[in-house]
Amino acid sequence: MKISAVVPAAGAGARAGFSKNKLLTFFRGEPVLYRTVSALSACESIGEIVIAAAKRDIAEISAMFEKFANVRAVCGGDTRTQSVLFALRACDSPDYVLIHDGARPFVTQKILNDCIETVRAHGSAVCALPVTDTIALCAEEKIGSIPDRSALYALQTPQAFSYAEILAAYEKIGGETFTDDSGVYAKFVAPPQIFAGDVKNKKLTFREDFLSDPLPAPRVGVGIDTHAFGKAQDHIVLGGARIPSESGLIAHSDGDVLVHAVMDALLSAAALPDIGHFFPDTDPAFADADSLRLLERVRDLLAEKRFAPRNVSAAIQAERPRLQKYIFSMRENIARALRISPDDVGLSAGTNEGLGYVGEGKGITVTAYVSLAETD
Numbered sequence: 001m002k003i004s005a006v007v008p009a010a011g012a013g014a015r016a017g018f019s020k021n022k023l024l025t026f027f028r029g030e031p032v033l034y035r036t037v038s039a040l041s042a043c044e045s046i047g048e049i050v051i052a053a054a055k056r057d058i059a060e061i062s063a064m065f066e067k068f069a070n071v072r073a074v075c076g077g078d079t080r081t082q083s084v085l086f087a088l089r090a091c092d093s094p095d096y097v098l099i100h101d102g103a104r105p106f107v108t109q110k111i112l113n114d115c116i117e118t119v120r121a122h123g124s125a126v127c128a129l130p131v132t133d134t135i136a137l138c139a140e141e142k143i144g145s146i147p148d149r150s151a152l153y154a155l156q157t158p159q160a161f162s163y164a165e166i167l168a169a170y171e172k173i174g175g176e177t178f179t180d181d182s183g184v185y186a187k188f189v190a191p192p193q194i195f196a197g198d199v200k201n202k203k204l205t206f207r208e209d210f211l212s213d214p215l216p217a218p219r220v221g222v223g224i225d226t227h228a229f230g231k232a233q234d235h236i237v238l239g240g241a242r243i244p245s246e247s248g249l250i251a252h253s254d255g256d257v258l259v260h261a262v263m264d265a266l267l268s269a270a271a272l273p274d275i276g277h278f279f280p281d282t283d284p285a286f287a288d289a290d291s292l293r294l295l296e297r298v299r300d301l302l303a304e305k306r307f308a309p310r311n312v313s314a315a316i317q318a319e320r321p322r323l324q325k326y327i328f329s330m331r332e333n334i335a336r337a338l339r340i341s342p343d344d345v346g347l348s349a350g351t352n353e354g355l356g357y358v359g360e361g362k363g364i365t366v367t368a369y370v371s372l373a374e375t376d
């Protein structure tokens with residue numbers, strides 16, 4: 001079952017009033033369009049992604065996605081309707097196509113999956129929200145009538161259709177302009193099926209839309225742990241790596257002070273009790289425990305609260321042993337346990353210039369910061 005995505009992104013963004021296309025402006029550290037397309041790209045059911053871009057923006061948009069093998073940009077048109085038509089024509093004959101505005105960067109994986117499930121079942125799928133305001137039909141600044149609100153919905157994107165049907169419908173339009181794709185399908189094919197949208201999936205239209213953020217701020221957490229040398233052992237375990245050492249770190253578990261600090265940071269970010277609560281050092285079950293397995297359990301505890309780790313940044317203070325050649329495998333081990341990329345795990349290691357208990361080689365201290373994302 002092949003599913004393509006079409007992203008109309010060729011507008012001018014006139015109502016937002018920036019000096020360039022609003023989709024190329026930054027929101028929370030990345031261009032709006034990058035956020036939108038990244039969400040589509042993270043959806044496993046979607047294959048190719050075709051962006052309709054204005055001629056003046058096409059080089060910038062193509063460069064933005066050069067590392068995405070499945071994303072390409074084609075020339076859009078003067079209206080959204082034309083842009084969608086041109087991108088539809090450029091698709092590689094999928095079974096279904098999902099059309100999503102570049103200007104809706106807050107689309108969630110749940111919405112995308114619901115859209116795909118609906119189109120598979122019904123041949124069409126339109127993201128729709130029941131309206132909460134009273135809607136009036138007006139003429140000459142007078143209210144003509146007030147339709148029954150229980151039958152009114154605000155239509156969002158994504159909207160998905162059988163590719164053959166929506167392409168054929170778009171080819172029949174001629175010069176007419178539609179405000180969305182469901183209108184085209186309704187006119188030339190059949191009444192489209194709706195599924196539940198989300199208020200957070202709003203379209204960035206006006207400058208003010210860029211000031212209010214519908215997404216919760218990322219949650220951060222900090223964790224600090226220290227273990228003393230003194231165990232009769234020829235190695236320490238740090239970030240899951242076994243590192244030769246004159247003596248081991250004293251602990252009930254494997255003494256992985258780095259992973260312990262990361263676990264405490266994760267639990268703290270989620271406002272959960274610390275590792276002493278979940279893995280007490282009086283419980284024989286955790287004697288010599290592999291801390292990476294405990295880290296996986298912390299990941300699962302976060303998932304129960306609908307949080308997922310986004311990134312880890314930790315600083316190791318150790319006079320000895322030398323750690324540089326183990327840093328990459330530590331990053332990989334932590335990333336694997338947390339199901340994130342090693343690129344999202346930053347580690348630094350330094351001595352304490354001979355000062356204090358670290359400098360005297362009596363122990364190792366790690367300070368870890370993490371951030372969490374809320375999951376759908």
Ligand SMILES: Nc1ccn([C@@H]2O[C@H](COP(=O)(O)OP(=O)(O)OP(=O)(O)O)[C@@H](O)[C@H]2O)c(=O)n1
Pocket residue numbers: 007008009010011012013014015016023052076077078079080081083084101102103104203204205
């Ligand atoms: N000729 C056009 C016009 C719009 N769009 C896209 O359609 C989506 C919804 O349109 P809108 O929010 O109206 O964007 P703009 O047309 O850019 O905004 P404005 O009307 O304020 O100029 C946006 O992702 C926009 O880039 C498009 O692909 N081609």
Ligand SMILES: C[C@](O)(CO)[C@H](O)COP(=O)(O)O
Pocket residue numbers: 080101155156157179180181203205
């Ligand atoms: C397609 C759409 O986002 C559905 O709500 C909307 O109709 C686009 O309208 P615009 O005027 O092109 O922003």
